[in-house]
Structures are given as C-alpha cells and as structure tokens.
Amino acid sequence: MSVELRSATSEDxxxxxxxxxxxxxxxxxxxxxxxxxxxxxxxxxxxxxxxLDTDPQGTLLALRDGEPCGMASSYxxxxxxxxxxxxxxxxxxxxxxxxxxxxxxxxxxxxxRALVVESFQPASTGLYAGYGITPxxxxxxxxxxxxxxxxxxxxxDVHAASLLPEDLPxxxxxxAKHLGYRRPQDHAWWLDRGTGWVYRRxxxxxxxxxxxxxxxxxxxxxxxxxxLCAITADLLRRLDDPSSTWISVRGDTTELFGxxxxxxxRIKPTGYLxxxxxxxxxxxxxxxxxxxxxx
Numbered sequence: 001m002s003v004e005l006r007s008a009t010s011e012d013x014x015x016x017x018x019x020x021x022x023x024x025x026x027x028x029x030x031x032x033x034x035x036x037x038x039x040x041x042x043x044x045x046x047x048x049x050x051x052l053d054t055d056p057q058g059t060l061l062a063l064r065d066g067e068p069c070g071m072a073s074s075y076x077x078x079x080x081x082x083x084x085x086x087x088x089x090x091x092x093x094x095x096x097x098x099x100x101x102x103x104x105x106x107x108x109x110x111x112x113r114a115l116v117v118e119s120f121q122p123a124s125t126g127l128y129a130g131y132g133i134t135p136x137x138x139x140x141x142x143x144x145x146x147x148x149x150x151x152x153x154x155x156x157d158v159h160a161a162s163l164l165p166e167d168l169p170x171x172x173x174x175x176a177k178h179l180g181y182r183r184p185q186d187h188a189w190w191l192d193r194g195t196g197w198v199y200r201r202x203x204x205x206x207x208x209x210x211x212x213x214x215x216x217x218x219x220x221x222x223x224x225x226x227x228l229c230a231i232t233a234d235l236l237r238r239l240d241d242p243s244s245t246w247i248s249v250r251g252d253t254t255e256l257f258g259x260x261x262x263x264x265x266r267i268k269p270t271g272y273l274x275x276x277x278x279x280x281x282x283x284x285x286x287x288x289x290x291x292x293x294x295x
Contacts, residue, residue: 003069081106117277136277139273220232
C-alpha cells in the first residue's frame with residue numbers, strides 16, 4: 001500500500017466532504033450517535049472553501065494507491081494554529097494515515113495549537129494529548145432560554161450598531177487583547193454569511209456579535225463576561241424565532257452559562273459533549289465561539 005499526502009485545492013472540496021461524511025457517520029453509528037445528512041453539505045463545503053482561501057497550505061488530502069482516503073484541514077491566525085478536520089475513510093483506518101496527516105500539518109513554530117474533539121472519542125483525545133494538545137474546557141449545546149426577559153439588557157452606556165467593514169480594524173484590536181490574535185479574514189466571512197453588530201461605550205468598541213444566515217448566534221466577544229452576557233441576550237432578542245435555534249456555550253463561560261440556565265435554557269441531551277483542547281489556555285471567558293471547526 002502506497003500512501004501519498006498532497007495539498008488540497010478548491011477543486012478537492014467535494015472529495016474532502018465525501019471523506020468527512022463517510023468517516024464521521026461510520027464513527028457516530030458505531031458509538032450510537034446521530035449521523036449527519038450528506039445531502040446537507042453546504043455548511044461543510046463553504047467552511048472548507050474558507051479554510052483553503054485563508055490558509056492555502058493548511059489542508060491536505062491523503063491518497064492510498066492514488067485514491068483519496070483521508071483529509072485534514074487547519075488554519076493559522078498569527079500565533080494561533082487550529083486543526084479543523086481530520087478524517088480517514090473507515091477501510092483505511094488503523095494504518096497511521098491520520099497521524100501522518102496530523103504531523104504534516106502541525107506547525108514547527110512555537111504557536112498555540114488547538115482543536116475541538118467529541119468527548120466520546122478517547123483515542124483521538126489521547127492522540128492529540130501526545131502532541132501537547134490537551135482538554136481545557138467543555139462545550140455544551142443549550143436551548144434558547146424560554147424567558148428572555150430574565151437575561152440582562154445592554155448597559156445604558158453601551159450601544160449597538162450594524163457592524164460594517166470599516167469596523168474590522170477596531171474589532172481586530174479587541175480580538176488581539178482577548179484572544180491573542182487578529183483574524184480579519186474570518187470576520188469578513190462571518191459578515192458575508194450573516195449580520196453583525198458592534199457594541200460601543202462612547203467611541204470605544206467593547207464587543208461584537210453575529211447572527212448566522214441560518215439564524216444561530218455567534219461568535220460574540222465582550223470586554224468582560226457581563227458584557228458578553230448582555231451581547232448574547234441582545235442577539236437572541238433579534239431572532240425571529242428563538243425557539244428554533246440553539247447556542248453553543250462553554251462551561252467555563254460562567255456568567256453566560258448560568259444566566260442562560262436561570263432564564264430557562266436546557267442542555268441538549270446529545271449523549272456527548274465537545275472538548276476544546278489546546279497547548280495553551282482555554283478560550284477567554286468573555287467569548288462565545290462560532291463552530292467546532294472555526295471557533
């Protein structure tokens with residue numbers, strides 16, 4: 001058996017998606033978990049295309065005897081590296097292909113390395129821990145609160161306005177302060193996909209938040225946990241039908257998590273959780289991430 005790794009291109013996106021669905025659904029069925037519908041792949045192909053656009057060297061395709069058998073996708077943002085996807089076809093597993101993909105993408109520089117893994121995958125969690133990427137926090141799916149009136153309002157001195165492209169430099173400064181890196185390419189993508197708001201105290205930007213085109217909130221960042229909580233509440237109140245969506249909240253986002261539960265949110269009974277793993281610190285408490293593949 002001959003295995004070759006090569007950089008993926010935009011033309012490979014459908015193939016990358018096929019590998020994802022075959023591997024992901026096989027794994028989930030074996031563990032009694034819910035599978036993804038391969039027919040609903042727009043979110044995945046759009047995400048893969050964005051990762052390729054913003055980090056062209058960060059996605060690899062594995063070929064076994066010339067046939068696609070595995071894929072991995074990652075991205076860098078200044079001093080931060082994140083592994084978004086790593087999947088190998090079921091019939092090609094157990095041959096070290098996943099490890100080869102991971103090692104080929106791991107940065108040699110002293111960057112923070114991070115990823116999200118499902119909690120029912122101890123083998124994967126152990127693999128990543130061997131490279132210093134260990135669990136730091138737990139990510140829950142929460143239903144939208146049944147009583148939004150119990151969530152805090154924006155402070156009187158904080159005002160929301162539509163987020164515009166000219167706001168992105170100021171947003172970048174907030175990201176740099178709290179996340180440790182800027183990511184204008186991601187903000188431009190989120191803004192193209194949905195609607196964003198910038199939150200100011202006077203002239204100072206103290207937060208931002210997005211509503212995705214599919215209706216879900218995130219990402220969002222505040223200058224403190226209380227600000228994030230008020231921003232999240234503001235986003236939820238802007239939804240046409242809050243009952244039809246859900247929100248991802250990490251357990252270490254203490255103030256937001258508690259406020260959501262007190263207002264009637266319930267933890268989704270999915271049977272598993274997501275673990276944010278990193279060689280550095282957890283994501284900051286005043287931050288609500290977007291998705292497991294692009295926090």
